[in-house]
Amino acid sequence: MNWKNVAHLIRVDMKSGRLIRGQRLTKYRESRLFTYLLYGGALALGLAVGATAGFIYSGVSAVADSQLMTLFHQGLLNLFLSLPTLVLIYSLVFTMMQQIQRSGVKVSVLVPYWLPITWEEHTLASILANFLGFLLASIIFTGSAIIVLSIFMGQVGYAVLTFFALLASAFMASAITEVFRILQVRFIGAVYKSSGRGAVWVRFVGSLLFFIVFYIVYFLITSGTGAIAFVQTVASAQSAVWFIPFLWLGMTLHSFINGLFLQALIFLTLSLLFILGLFYAAVVLNRRFGLYEPPAITVSRGVYAPRTGFLGRLGFSTVEAALIRKDLKAFTRRRELMYIFVLPIVIIIMPLMQSLGATGNPVLAEAAPFLFALVFLVPGVVIAMGMGNMIIGEEGGAMWRIYSAPISAKSLVKSKYFFIVFFSILVTIVTGIVGISAFHPSLRITVIAFVESLFLVFALGAVSLANGIKGADFTELPRPRMMRPLWGLINLIVCCLVAIAILIPFISYVLRFVLFASGQPAIDLYQAVVISALVAAVVTFVFYRIALKNARELLAKAET
């Protein structure tokens, strides 16, 4: 293993972030401060959080009785104990997400096979590069916090060991992601070969299912009481399932804290061997399939015969209909865009699981309308915001086609806006049906929720499209950006304000409900709907005009 090669490859990966950081790509100067700011910030924050937690610990120990203090101390040690498993799951989700985002740009994951680099070096660099950035920063934050806290607890050795266990967990997760990435490329190849035209839909449904299962597991473990239950379960049941290799790092800590140093050494050795095994599995798979290219998906065969389609009958010009059809294919075929369809599913998973009693916390009768509103209103609106944000930036490098084709700003905005609204309403209908089935609201509530969700979709779709055009980012490496972060933030703030403005007529109903107040609300429900509709109409009109203006500027300044 040539460690210098590994370091060079990792450095290249780190430098890929320049495209994101660099405002001026000519005469670019590296800002070392900015490059390492994330890690430095995480360390500083971790030290501060650790010190605060330490002072609280000292404060509690000064006033609490010894029995309570033992419980508190044990609780913190259990938290340390469960951290490697928690970081493993969290890192898995994070690194896999990262891979999926990068999958849209094939060139970024190409192996430089023509260079004198061994598969071991390439694989190790790929695994390490996977958890650079936010993931490593979060481990630095957690590690520094627990080490400082451990000084107050008198458990420095244990905390240092935990910190290394966290790093090892992240490496383990990254290695699993590497194995998964290679296998799924090969698996996808086999699916393409066997399913022909259906491969597009197999891929679409498969990707959604993967995300859904992943999120259910992730949310069950990390959310609310689930997280506490998880820590308790890992801490107490770990030794019963010691044979699961993913828990060996936790077992090392468990043995160490209980003074079983030989057992700790055995589990530490087993953990390292397991990580080494994962690494070599990734190397072997990379050697075998690293350069494998999935075969082409053949979508259509036979003589080409164009169809007019129903969009023309709806009043769209051929240009607008062509753009809508193209976007439909983009959102169902590009894996980094399929993510948008996962959001509504993720949003409704938790309330639904709660309503079905899956989390062990039955839904209070008072909370049911709020959960219903969450299921009904939010997914479609999130789709409208997300699609509006990225529907221009997703064009990426192929944007030259839009620039050079005879597409007017009006056609561009009309087709994109229709697509956003159409999909968002479709999602609202589907999640609405799910919400009605789960929470059984009254007809009046159902109708109002549906109408309000339409208002929000129309208004926030227009707002997000206007901002999406203004903040479009066509950078595709190291991953498709689609939207500049600043404009993403601006859009979020504006959308929140607009949503509040549209829903404000219902405030007296919400307050009456929350405060258990009796008497008549300040405004009739139907009057509230009418006012809400007026606000939504004005917002939609104004932001649609802004979107048109932004589109005219975008098409006229193609070089920026």
Added chain:
Amino acid sequence: MTLNSTSTVELKGVVKRYSEILAVDNVDLSIRPGEIFGLLGPNGSGKSTTLKMLLGLVQPDAGSVNVFGIDVQEDAVAVKRQVGYVPESPRLYEFLTGIEYLDFIGDIYGMKTEEKRTRINEYLKALELEGREGDMISSYSQGMKQKVALISALLHRPRLLILDEPLSGLDPRSARIVKDLLHELKAQGVTTLMSTHVLEIAQALCDRIAIMYGGKLLTLGSIEELRQRASMPGSGLEDIFLKLTGTGDIRAVVEELLK
């Protein structure tokens, strides 16, 4: 250089600056209807910027750009309707199949269904993409992508073709088909403006050639006129180009490299 009001393309005093870099420096250019015009120059000489300005993709800082008598800044969409364009590195929608992409292009240019069907099938057959048209573009080789980009430029029968390295990546047969096609289109009155670094292609195809260097238009004329201006009778375009652009000391460079 005289400016002609009946020109297909007319640039007057065009300037384009990117912060400190002067990409195009006071260029006057007139291209006649039905001619194949070559725009040559070393890397960074301002060729691609000039081509982009013709489509309104880049706004000039000064001067005017007219195509078919239309001010590009005034009505870029009207110009784009009559132009077929292939950029230097055409990025296609990789999630579409070849046929879906061309169908999309046909719709964008408002082609009639029957005309679209006939012409797409003709081009697919001519450029040997038949049998692969139903595959996603992401699986195409570079040459196949170039063929799709070329078809998308030719599909709607444009009156002006703007081609930036049009034969890049094409196999010899397809390259020959494209060259012959450009000659046929010229006979039909279609104007072609192409930029290339392959000087043999420019010499074989172009009626007139302009050479750009450092954003300026160094010279313009037929091959014969360029030979006279360079005082290099009987020379090939490569030698003329190297002399005019002052990059001709090739021997010394090679010797330096071999030291």
